[in-house]
Amino acid sequence: MSSRRRRRGGGGHGEDGHDERWLVSYADMVTVLMITFIVLFAMSSVDAQKFEKLRNSLATGFGQTEVGKVDTATGTVVRAEDAGKDAEGFSELALARKEAEKLLALKAAMEKGLGAKGLARNVELTIDQRGLSVRLVGAQTFFLADRPELTARAAQVIDVVGPVIRASRLEVSVEGHAAHGVTAYPSTWELSGARAIGVLRRLVEHDGVARGKVGAVAYGSARQVTDDSTEELMERNRRVDIVILSDQPEKVRAFIPDALKAIAVERKR
Structure with missing residues (x-):
């Protein structure tokens, strides 16, 4: 068994x-x-x-403890319509934010310099997809009517923003504009071009901006910001825009406005 x-x-x-x-x-x-x-x-x-x-x-x-809203995000803010995009899209957002911060730093440096010398009036600084624009507005402030020569105040303003532009090492487009009407020049194209060249020469010859980094464009009266119904409005069209151009590709620059909004919201908190 x-x-x-x-x-x-x-x-x-x-x-x-x-x-x-x-x-x-x-x-x-x-x-x-x-x-x-x-x-x-x-x-x-x-x-x-x-x-x-x-x-x-x-x-x-897991519902064990009620602690309210937990925000652990420290990176780039992504719009709802961009959720789910591939990694390339997110990298473009991050690059746009860095570019926006760089342009804001340039803008702040210019504002500080202009404010210290009492030159901020009639100078408009704006940031968009192209880059940072320094707009010299007003015939009596920067240019006399139908004249291309820089006034003393215009030279002072350019000498403040010039070193900041030089240090950025970015491409610069100097864009001349003129109001409608009869001028001493054959057309407003020549007048606006002469104004742009005058600003360009000041930047290069006096403020050390590299010759290969700057160019002049004449728009004549083709890009008006206001109508010419009064003398005051006409002065806004007698201007030169100094545009510090972003060196990022177009697909990155397209996100700069959104990056600026996100930064503005964060700074208000």
Whole structure:
């Protein structure tokens, strides 16, 4: 009878066999211990601030603790319509934000210099997809009617923004404009071109802007910002725009306005 029992338990698992199933459980236990020590080691150098954000986020997600809105975002703000885009889209947003911050820094430096010398009046600084525009507005301030020569105030303004432009090492487009009407020149094209060249020469010859970085454009009266119904409105069309051009590709520059809005919102907080 006993011999039958021993035969039924054959295959190495009976009284005379070698049962090694305990090795599986032992190996599992060793693996768990190793993972535990690895996790403990990793946690020993954890960033306390990030860990606290993670703890609150997990607690809120599982409904264990009500901590309100948890904001762990520190990168680029993505518009709702851009959610789900590929990585290239996100990199363009990040580059646009950096470009916007760079242009804002240039703008702030110019505003500080102009303000310190009382020259901010009649100078408009704006940022858009092209870059940073410095608009010299007003015939009586920067140019006399039908004349291309810079006034003393115009030269002072250019000498403030010139060093900032030179340090940026960006391309510059000097764009001349003129009001409608009869001029001493054959057309408003020549007058606006002469004004742009006068600003360009001041930037290059007096303020050290590299010759290869700057060019002049004449728009004549083709790009009016107001109508010419009054003398005051006409003065806004007698202007020169100094445009510091962004060096980013067009697909990045397209996001600059959104980046500027995001930065403005963050600065108000």
